[in-house]
Amino acid sequence: MAERQRTSTLCATSLAQGGVPTAARKHIPRYPLVSATLVGRLAVSEARQGERLGAMLLADAVRRAYASAATVGSSMLVVDAINDRAAAFYEGNGFVRLQESLRLVLPMQAIQRLVEP
Template sequence: MPDKAQPACRVEALARSHDRTGFTCGTEALDRYLHHQVRQDADKRVAAPFVLVEPPSNRVLGYYTLSASVIHANDLPEKLSRELPRYPQLPVTLLGRLAVDTPVKGWRIGQFLLMDALWRSLDAAAQIAAMAVVVDAKDKAAEAFYAHFGFTPLQQRPARMFLPMKTVASLFP
């Protein structure tokens, strides 16, 4: 008789039941955030953390955070800013952090989490306007990761990258 199938990993809003203790992604700041600060940010509603968990242990395999934010219109490439209303600031969704546990790196979990974050951002933008998703790439590897998925640098801060919500919408027909 075959073994009962394990439930698939799933992305959930961070809960106290999620096991964050063994998580390590190789970047101390991202590890420290998940271990010590993420719960406070969630409780104070300054970030909405989502975790990929492995049932039944609820071990965190990766995470990301989303927040409402703004960017200055003059930071956008001229071509895009010409298409938008002339407001000094524009609403965006900030993908604040994204990290994957070291033992599962290479399993495309980062890509999966990014797509989940983009989907949630698009869904939220239907209720509360956001014209793009913005990330702050921590290093050159992160810049390359986001560039691979179509994010482009803002003019004034090249490590701050964006993906127009119109492009995000095209990913989910």
């Protein structure tokens, strides 16, 4: 049987309530720690950049994170950008950057508006 290929890695994480940007805070529960889903290992080789592969990988990760959000209690999607260029890519896809950081978040409520009609 062929091994199923994954485009990115998702895992559970949490953020301190105070670390969540104001723009995203209105969409999350008011607990000291905010349950979230972390996207890891999302990258496109330099030779393939500019082909919209990153957008496709991100769309897949967003859909999978949203599909499991209720089961795992996740209220947002988190990414750790490798540099400012990668952070700009995530910001261009609706993520909000944490202050003075390369970590960005996207609330599940925002994802819901994108995924559900």
